[in-house]
Amino acid sequence: MIKKILLTVLISLISVNCYGATVTRFVNTSSSGGDGTTNNESGATAAYASLSAWEAAEQTNLVADGDVHVVNCDSGSSDNADTISTTIDGWTTGASNNITINGEDLTSTAFSTGKYRMDCNDGCLTINENYVTVNQIQFKVTRDVSNFPQGVGTNSMASGGSDVIINRCVVLVNLAGGNARRGIKGGDSDTTMTIKNTVIYASQDASIRLVFVEGATVNVYNSTIDGVVGNIGIDRASGTATATNCAVLRTGNDFNGTITIDSCASDDGDGTNAQTLDATSAYANEFVDVTNNDYTLVASGSCEDNGANLSGSGVSVDFFGTSRPQNSTYDISAFEIVAAPAVTFIPTITIY
Secondary structure, rough: OHHHHHHHHHHHHHHHHHHHEEEEEEOOOOOOOOOOOOOOOOOOOEEEEOOHHHHHHHEEEHHHOOOOOEEEEOOOOOOOOOOOOEEOOEOOOOOOOEEEEOOOOOOOOOOOOOOOEEEEEEOOOOEOOOOOOEEOOOEEEOOOOOOEEEEEEEEEOOOOOOEEEEOOOOEEOOOOOOOOOOOEEEEEOOEEEEEEEEEEEEEEOOEEEEEEEEEEEEEEEEOOOOOOOEEEEEEEEEEEEEEOOOEEOOOOEEEEEEEEEEEEOOOOOEEEOOOOOHHHHHHOOOOHHOOOOOOEEOOOOOOOOOOOOOOOOOEEOOOOOOOOOOOOOOOOOOOOOOOOOOOOOOOOOOOO
């Protein structure tokens, strides 16, 4: 019996050593600040008050710890914005020892003040560590400074893996107070970034690069990019850039530089298997209401059932979490039109 107990304990220890644990922490911008172990807004175990506070307190060697780290972000009872720029740096990560940053479920395609959001003057989130996934976070970058702030991106990526994923996010490049010029940036040759099911748009024309690729490898999948009155949709200065199943509209230049473009819908009809958006009546035949940044699709538009199959690239849902594809073919853009349910007719037999 003792041998059996010792064997069970040994197996348990081996399991912990091999698989580690999922460490979960919380950020709540209505919190007074605590150790982040709960989403409470007060007390010793209260959530961190900002993503920056979480990052500074939790930096660790996840590989040595054998852990996965998840942080869940909430705007709390006061719906406060997170206004502190954050840089993910000083960690040791691996493919099985990664970081996931989650926001709240987004129910609008436009930037919302009723959900967790980073609203920062000098750039919101810079990722310098490998194996970081960002889900359902809103970013708003406002002011122009000498280093061209970004909503989210990489600048000095650690070597040895990368795999940065930006998924189901909203990025607003806002120009009140000056010119901000980067929505999402893939900088540094050590960066491999995937952007998927994400909405990126500007508030006005100021030579903004809504997606800027500078030395990195960046794959943009099933995303919607709106220049509003100009700007550049995807700009590749150096590195490798691909765009698949993306909708790009109202830019001065939809795609700039050497970019592999497939199954995209744009004003210019760029790339292979291209669709040209119908811009008449403010794109009324394509999107619900671009004037108010509602980019959900209109049935029978250019985006419906004209995308490539990206199941092998990790694209299985849309911005709202709807399964892709709804029909036999993927839709273009961050959104998938929900297929109408099948109707079953049951005959009625009347017996006299």
